[in-house]
Amino acid sequence: MHPYRTHTCSELRPEHIGFSARLSGWVHSRRDHGGVLFIDLRDHYGLTQVVVHPDRDFQRKLAHLPKETVVRFDGIVDRRSPDTVNPRLPTGEVELTADDFEVLGPADLTPFAVFPEDPVPEDLRLTYRYLDLRRSGPHRNIIMRSRVIAHMRKVMEELHFNEFQTPILTSSSPEGARDFLVPSRLHPGLFYALPQAPQQFKQLLMVAGFDRYFQIAPCFRDEDARADRSPGEFYQLDIEMSFVTQEEVFAVVERLFGSLFPAFSPRLMDAPPFRRIPYREAMVRYGTDKPDLRNPLQIVDVTAFFIHSGFRIFDAVVAGGGVVRALTVKNGVAQPRSFFDRMLEFAQSLGSAGLAYLTWTDAEVKGPIAKYLSKATLEDLAKNLGVAQGDVVFFVCNDEKKANHLAGEIRSKLGEELNIIEKDVFRFCWITDFPMYEWNEEHKRIDFSHNPFSMPQGGMEALLEKKPLDILAWQYDIVCNGIELSSGAIRNHRPDIMYKAFEIAGYTQAEVEAGFAGMLGAFRYGAPPHGGIAPGVERIIMLLADEPNIREVTAFPMNQRAQDLMMKAPGSVSDEQLKELSIRVVKLH
Numbered sequence: 001m002h003p004y005r006t007h008t009c010s011e012l013r014p015e016h017i018g019f020s021a022r023l024s025g026w027v028h029s030r031r032d033h034g035g036v037l038f039i040d041l042r043d044h045y046g047l048t049q050v051v052v053h054p055d056r057d058f059q060r061k062l063a064h065l066p067k068e069t070v071v072r073f074d075g076i077v078d079r080r081s082p083d084t085v086n087p088r089l090p091t092g093e094v095e096l097t098a099d100d101f102e103v104l105g106p107a108d109l110t111p112f113a114v115f116p117e118d119p120v121p122e123d124l125r126l127t128y129r130y131l132d133l134r135r136s137g138p139h140r141n142i143i144m145r146s147r148v149i150a151h152m153r154k155v156m157e158e159l160h161f162n163e164f165q166t167p168i169l170t171s172s173s174p175e176g177a178r179d180f181l182v183p184s185r186l187h188p189g190l191f192y193a194l195p196q197a198p199q200q201f202k203q204l205l206m207v208a209g210f211d212r213y214f215q216i217a218p219c220f221r222d223e224d225a226r227a228d229r230s231p232g233e234f235y236q237l238d239i240e241m242s243f244v245t246q247e248e249v250f251a252v253v254e255r256l257f258g259s260l261f262p263a264f265s266p267r268l269m270d271a272p273p274f275r276r277i278p279y280r281e282a283m284v285r286y287g288t289d290k291p292d293l294r295n296p297l298q299i300v301d302v303t304a305f306f307i308h309s310g311f312r313i314f315d316a317v318v319a320g321g322g323v324v325r326a327l328t329v330k331n332g333v334a335q336p337r338s339f340f341d342r343m344l345e346f347a348q349s350l351g352s353a354g355l356a357y358l359t360w361t362d363a364e365v366k367g368p369i370a371k372y373l374s375k376a377t378l379e380d381l382a383k384n385l386g387v388a389q390g391d392v393v394f395f396v397c398n399d400e401k402k403a404n405h406l407a408g409e410i411r412s413k414l415g416e417e418l419n420i421i422e423k424d425v426f427r428f429c430w431i432t433d434f435p436m437y438e439w440n441e442e443h444k445r446i447d448f449s450h451n452p453f454s455m456p457q458g459g460m461e462a463l464l465e466k467k468p469l470d471i472l473a474w475q476y477d478i479v480c481n482g483i484e485l486s487s488g489a490i491r492n493h494r495p496d497i498m499y500k501a502f503e504i505a506g507y508t509q510a511e512v513e514a515g516f517a518g519m520l521g522a523f524r525y526g527a528p529p530h531g532g533i534a535p536g537v538e539r540i541i542m543l544l545a546d547e548p549n550i551r552e553v554t555a556f557p558m559n560q561r562a563q564d565l566m567m568k569a570p571g572s573v574s575d576e577q578l579k580e581l582s583i584r585v586v587k588l589h
Contacts, residue, residue, distance in 0.1 A: 004072060004104070010046025012094050016077040021096055023048055024072040024104060026134065027065060028115050037063055041073065041096075042115075044139075049086075049095040050075070058101055068114055068134070070105030073098045122551075127565040129556055141545050141553045144264060148541055149216055151263060152237050155256050161212040161239070166201035168194060168218070173515075178222040180232070188582035194220035197534060199453070200519045202240040203491055206530040207522045213240045216537065224562075227549050228483060228539055231562035234550075236486070240532035246474055246490055249531050250274075250430060253478055253486075261426055264544045269426035274478075278433040287325070287408020289434075292482030293427035295415035299407045302326045305381055306397070311372035314356075314397045325396045325407040328385050329414060332392030333359050339417060343394065346413050352406055356395040360387050369395070412482075426480055426543065433457070434475040437468040437504065448505050450475050454489035455529075456501060463500045478535065480543060488533025495523050 004024045012021060025043035032038075037052040037059055050073050052059045065071070075098040086092030111127075112120045114134045125132040132138050153163065172179045172193040179193040195201075197219050205213045217238040225231040237256075241249060254272035261269045275293070282289050285298050303323045306314040314324055329335075340357070347355035358367035358378070365378050373381075385393060394414075396407045415421045436456050438449035446468050454473040456462045462471050474490035492498050498520065502512045513520060541553040551557040558564050578585065 008045040009041050009043040009048040010090050012048055012077055012091050012096065014079065014093050017079050017094060019077050020074070021077050022072065022074050023050070023096060025070070026114075027067050027069045027071055027107075030063070030067065032063065039071075041071065042134075046091060047089055048091045049080070050098050051078070051095050052098045052101075056098065062101065065103070066107045066109050068110055068131075069103060069107040072102045072104050074100040123559060123565060126551075126557065126559055129566050133555065138552065141541065141547065142555050144545055145537070145541050145553055145555075148260065148264060148544065149537065151260055152216070152256065152537075155259055156214045156237075156239075159212070159252060159255065161214040162210060163215055164205060164210070164213055165215060166195070166198035166205075166217065170195050170201075173200075180220045180222050183581040183583055185581055196221050197236070198238050200516070202238055202532065203453075203493075203519060203530065204522055206240055206242045207525070207527045209242075209528075211242045213532075214238060217534070222562075225558070225560040228542065230538065230550050230554060231558050231560070233558075235537040236534040237537060238532070238534045239488075240530060242528040242530045244490075244529070244531055246432070246476060246531065249488060249490075249533055250476070253533060253535065257428065257478075260540070261544065265426070267424045267426055270428045274428040274430055276430045276432050279431055279435065280433070282431050283404045284325075287404045287406070287411055288482075289431050289477060290479050290482055290484045291429065291431075292412065292415070292421070293429055294422035294425060294481055295411060296420060296422075297327055297329070297411050297414055299411060300326045300328070300385055302381065302384065302395070305377060305384070309373055309377050311369050314369075314395075317397050317399075322397060322399050323403045325403050326381075326385060327394045327396075327407065327411055327414060328387060329392045329394070329418065330388070331390045333361060333390045335392070335418075342417065343410070343413065347396075347406065347410060350406055350409055351402075352396070352398075355410070356397070357392055358395075359392045360389055362389055428478065428480050431477040431479060432475075433472045434477075435469065436471040436473040436501070439469060446505055451487065451489050452502065452505070453492050453498075455492045456497070459494075460497050460500060463497065463504060468504050474531070476533075478533070483539055483543065485539050486533050486535040488531065490529070490531035493523055493527040493529055495520050498523075 001022055004022070006022045009023055009025050023041055025041040028040040028042035028047060030037065030039050035054045039050040039052065039062065040047050041050050052062055073096060075096045077094050078097050080093055080095050110131055112124060112131070114131060117135050117137065120132070133142060156163070169182060169192040172181065172191065173196060177196055179196065182192040182194065184190045184192060198215060198217050202213055202215070215238045217236055219234055219236055220232060223229070223231065239252065241252070250273065254274060258272045277291070279289055282291055284301050285291070287299055301323060302325070303318055306318050306324045309315055318324065344355045356367070356369045358365055358370055360382065370378070381387070381393070387393060394410060396403050396410065398406060434450045436449065436454070437446050440447045450473065454475045457472040457474055458466070475487070476489065477487050478485045492501060499509050499512060503509075538550045538553050542550055545553055547553055556564070556566065563569070
């Protein structure tokens with residue numbers, strides 16, 4: 001017989017009744033019913049009930065073992081009595097009647113209960129993450145993560161992509177987030193950097209002629225934590241393709257997601273092809289380039305109605321180049337006064353001076369700004385917005401950037417307040433046609449708005465003939481339920497176009513060559529048109545597992561302060577180690 005088990009704790013079924021079996025696992029729970037001891041034994045696969053009768057001389061010892069002790073049981077598989085069958089367990093019709101046992105791994109009392117799964121402070125969970133991962137929810141999430149990644153690999157291989165590994169120790173990049181630096185022992189005073197993404201390497205693989213690449217790539221960025229972003233380390237499905245158009249990149253991702261999401265979630269999802277929304281349209285209609293399409297509310301630009309409306313506050317903002325956005329709430333008049341008060345407080349919490357609105361009732365149009373608007377203006381607004389009796393329209397007036405942000409946040413808040421966000425669905429969209437450049441008001445200059453290495457739509461001709469703020473880029477984002485899963489682009493593979501693109505943003509040719517010499521040098525030897533994308537693995541699993549925080553789908557995450565409480569990282573190192581690296585630590589605070 002195997003020294004530890006003949007079956008896992010999820011395998012035994014009625015067909016095993018009468019046979020001997022050996023199980024090993026953790027003591028999950030223990031119950032004493034009239035002298036008969038019942039133990040739920042747990043392993044990675046599931047639970048089996050073990051019965052220890054009073055005539056077994058080891059029962060007393062078992063009764064005093066702490067939960068989470070690792071135990072081996074030998075016994076006979078018996079049928080449970082009808083009143084004790086547990087239909088929720090695959091093994092719920094049988095039990096193991098124990099004849100012998102052995103403690104394989106003694107356990108101290110745990111700092112929190114693995115079962116029952118009561119709430120535990122996050123820092124305690126992360127300090128004892130190996131215990132937290134024994135709980136069913138975290139354990140299930142990490143198993144899902146493994147299977148999702150396996151599914152990704154399967155689909156990518158079916159689509160004739162090859163998996164390659166790119167370096168972990170590389171050079172620091174002048175663009176993007178803050179690097180994690182690694183000192184070199186062999187080259188004192190010089191540093192490697194952990195890759196923020198394999199961006200340059202995957203493009204160089206295209207130059208090398210490999211045509212279709214993917215990698216489950218670790219990425220490292222020294223940035224603050226958010227619910228959907230880990231401090232330090234995360235993984236992405238890195239993809240790059242040669243001789244492709246934007247639509248061909250979309251088709252690969254849609255094939256992947258169209259297979260992946262139904263395989264791991266019962267929720268409905270949009271069938272590919274996913275909706276395409278140009279960036280500027282998204283900013284007007286949804287106030288964000290990450291729209292949650294489960295929310296049916298859409299923002300409407302009503303600036304034209306407030307040029308000479310009589311409402312001087314709005315008219316003045318519009319005269320100064322600002323905009324007015326409107327959100328219509330169907331039958332909003334039925335909402336209590338407290339609803340309007342909450343919406344006003346929310347708008348003010350975002351920095352807005354107030355929140356104007358109009359209500360349409362049988363008798364008249366009411367609201368804080370109704371008295372300033374003519375009957376003709378009110379009628380035109382109602383017609384343009386499709387307003388019916390009982391509807392409420394909220395207005396936001398500000399410069400375009402602030403108005404988009406305010407309207408987008410108010411749209412989201414209204415969706416929550418009115419409980420109109422669709423449940424149990426995945427709504428996907430592509431955001432396309434990002435502007436290549438934007439105006440930096442603080443420094444009074446043109447900046448890249450998104451990705452400086454994207455190909456401008458129209459190529460060199462667009463850079464030479466169009467105003468910078470009118471140039472669009474072959475850039476795109478894939479968004480699901482308001483979460484950006486990835487950005488991507490058709491790359492700028494031409495050195496001449498790259499120099500010109502950077503020149504518009506204020507960079508000299510020497511600066512470009514100093515920052516990106518390796519990639520530019522490679523492009524001079526014949527680079528194919530290429531493009532790609534890199535969906536975030538953790539964000540995808542967050543959606544599939546319906547978890548609100550990325551730490552719930554990461555095996556060993558850091559806390560919000562970028563600390564690994566379990567391994568005590570970051571930590572100090574010895575003077576000898578620092579000396580070997582030619583480093584002296586100087587504390588500035």
